Amino acid sequence: MSTPVIAVDGPAGAGKSSASRGLAARIGFAHVDTGAMYRAVGVIAAERGIAPDDAEALGRLAADLAFALGPDGRLVVDGRDLESAIRRPEAGDLASRVSTHARVRERLVAAQRRFAGTRGLVMEGRDIGTVVFPDASLKFYLTADPPTRAARRAAEMRAAGVAVDEGALAHELAERDRRDAEREHSPLRAAPDAVLIDTTAIGLDAVIAGMERAARERGLG
16 A cells, blocks of 8 residues: 555445545545445446346446546546436445445455555545455544434435435435445445444534544544
């Protein structure tokens, strides 16, 4: 690993994205949302009529896509800014489904490792500290209780103008948790050396501040 990497893992709604972006901004690292990469594969597969259970076709698709970070840090895929499409509710479910396939994960893990260049990274996902960068300079695992996670995700969706049934959303998150934890390849789990942060009753600013302290104690940023 040529540059320092801070790994941030955890389930949906735990606050990974907001905390990771905030930490990266404070310490001057680049931010990479690997979940966006899986969402992009799912969205593009749907555009091309590839079924979420077609492991071979999905693996080829993931291998063919070119991932890059735009000037604003947003993910660019084959030159396309897919931010709007990958943030729709259905994109999260597609990401959870395509991520169960070993070929997809292998292709995207290789792409994620290529982001490590001359600048430090804060990389968020579900297997960053366990698989993508097991030797990361610092690892965090963020979690929160299921009702809090569902309420946060519902608030995000409403803010984006999307109507949401919070009960149905909670069920969907529980199903995603099950798939992520039980998948054969790279299941969601905390790395043994990760700093565990339960964000249920902690505000975002406090979470970021705690992560920044841990980073600076290790000479990061």
